[in-house]
Amino acid sequence: MHEDIVLRGGRLAVAIKHPAAVGGARFDRTGFVTEATLDGRHTFGAYEIPHVWDPSKGAGLCGEFGNQRMLGYDEAKPGEWFPKLGVGLLRRESDEGYRFMKAYEVRPYRVDVIREDESRVLFDAHPEPCLGFAARYRKRLAIEGNALRADYELTNVGERIIATNEYAHNFICIDGHTVGPDYSLVFRGECQPAFAVHVGDIRAEGGRLAWGSVPDRDFYGRMAPGGDGGALPDGWTLEHRPSGVRVSEACGFRTELIAVWGMAHNVSPEMFAPVQAAPGETATWSRTYTFEA
Structure with a gap:
């Protein structure tokens, strides 16, 4: 059982799921913020399923790679693996097109969690080559007063160009x-x-x-x-x-x-x-x- 990582600084407290506590084949398992609390009283996070934490669903300030431009899926044959940045290697099941909400089998990337101080944490996802793709992915979250900054760094250590996109889903509900x-x-x-x-x-x-x-x-x-x-x-x-x-x-x-x-x-x-x-x-x-x- 992995406890939440809690950052504190200035007026803000931020709760983050440990990568091992996030499941599913869709959302980035690094820096998965479920709640931000301002001045000890104002909250902003929501779950995809109202009031229910499901490790395979979205919550708070979570992100996703390749929702529209998936790497390697079209060339992977049914039963073979393809890469999902931020998650791991996914196994293609059939001849149908990629579906971002499908519960593919996942072989997660290894992620180091480095707590830098009370207000900063670094997630370091190690590469695993697949279909010529491989990336070293780092994501740092840091509180600065009443702000939360997320810095992303993706280094291509594979043989092929990486051309995709990333977005933050942002499940937000202000004070309920x-x-x-x-x-x-x-x-x-x-x-x-x-x-x-x-x-x-x-x-x-x-x-x-x-x-x-x-x-x-x-x-x-x-x-x-x-x-x-x-x-x-x-x-x-x-x-x-x-x-x-x-x-x-x-x-x-x-x-x-x-x-x-x-x-x-x-x-x-x-x-x-x-x-x-x-x-x-x-x-x-x-x-x-x-x-x-």
Whole structure:
């Protein structure tokens, strides 16, 4: 049984699952944040299944690689392994296409957890070559006042180029308040392409999203670069307006896609980072979450 890793500093306390306590074939097992608590009273984390921790499901500020660009799956034959960054080697089961929610068999990467001090921890995932792909992946989480910074470093130690993406799913619920008209989500950046609502009662006005009602089903929408390939926003702020409690994410990368998913118990703003490294190269990117009341 592995206890949570708890970081403390300034106004913030952050609970992180040990990689060995995270399961499933989808989410990055390093730096899996389940809760952030501000000033000892304001909370921001939610579980994918309301109020239920399931090691194979999402929670809090968890991430995923290759949701849309999976490495090696198409060439692996049924019964063979393919790499899932942040997780391990997965076994392909059939001739059907890759499905990110499928419960593939997993052979996890070995991960060292290095506690640097009370406010910082480093996760070091060791490479395991597969289909010519191999990566040394490091992720450091550090509290700075009322902010949590995540720094990512992926070194390609394999024979083939790594070209994929990574995003933070961000299962967020502010102080347990139900999602609905009391919430607003604002994107930060000079360029504001149109936000396309695919499902649910989301109202998009420029760079601001609002909810016309409490969701009775999933909601989902996306923002992608326009035909000119222009820049996307590089951050967002989610606020519970009656209380003024809010959380923001600032991205240390050029965003390639933005999605927003959720239900009545959580909002998930998702900023996708391009990850590309030729053999011998290192890709780096970062995210900074600021919590305010």
